Amino acid sequence: MSFFSDFFHYDFLQMALVGTFFLSVICGILSPLVIAKRFAFLGSAVSHSTLLGLALANLFLLPENTAGIFLITLSVTLILAIILAFLGQAKNIPTDSTIGIFLTSTMGLGMIILSKSTSTNTELANFLFGNIFLSSSSDIALTFFILLLVLFSIFIPFKYWAYISSDQKGAKNSGINVSLFHAFFVFILTLTIVTGLKMAGSLAINSWLIAPGLFGTRLGRTLKMSFLYSLIFSIVVSLLGLFIANFFDWPTGATFCLLHFLGLIPLFLNRTL
Helix, strand or coil, X not given: CCCCHHHHCCHHHHHHHHHHHHHHHHHHHHHHHHHHCCCHHHHHHHHHHHHHHHHHHHHHCCCCCHHHHHHHXXXXXXXXXXXXXXXXXXXXXXXXXXXXXXXXXXXXXXXXXHHCCCCCCHHHHHHHHCCHHHCCHHHHHHHHHHHHHHHHHHHCCHXXXXXXXXXXXXXXXXXXXXXXXXXXXXXXXXXXXXXXXHHHCHHHHHHHHHHHHHHHHHHCCCHHHHHHHHHHHHHHHHHHHHHHHHHHCCCHHHHHHHHHHHHHHHHHHXXXX
């Protein structure tokens, strides 16, 4: 396979290229807020709790009903994410402990339900492990919709997000509905994770939501520069990962994770950043 030329000749590679670009932009925008709000562990818990939604969808729907599987998974995961966000506000329980037990319990329940299933659902595996080379036109359309939603909902009220990220108590005292912004961020984060699961897989979408923001916040001296660096990192590293995965015939999700880590090595080595 050629490193670049294949993408000019095969429709499925062009679809994967567009999907990778859309996802990289979405995560490049959300990632600095994930880091600033210390939501990295929350994102991991939400992505793993999708197993419960997928298990329930697997019980009631045929494998071919991908739209129904997506809607059930999204609905169940969103309910779980809202519960988790509410529990995370409890002052008498450490947040990391709440997220940890939530993650293991939802995954455990999902595995119990799956163990009682009589069918083998290959679509379930696609959702869990992802393969962006199998992206469909409906996947691309949904990702584009989320991209527009993220662009408008983050950049139009950008000053509010900046205030909340830097001084949540001050933002609340100034009259900003911090709880509403928090709930909306959990919603859009959940929507991104569930959409990205089928295309990229659980590990890759977690890496996508953490690595760019970590890179951007370490290099950017202002929040706007942090967003810019995060976006550049996410796009460049993700597209490079797609080309490498195609050239060497590597699994895309694992390749994205590896490239994200390699892209962060300069930060680990340079202690002045």
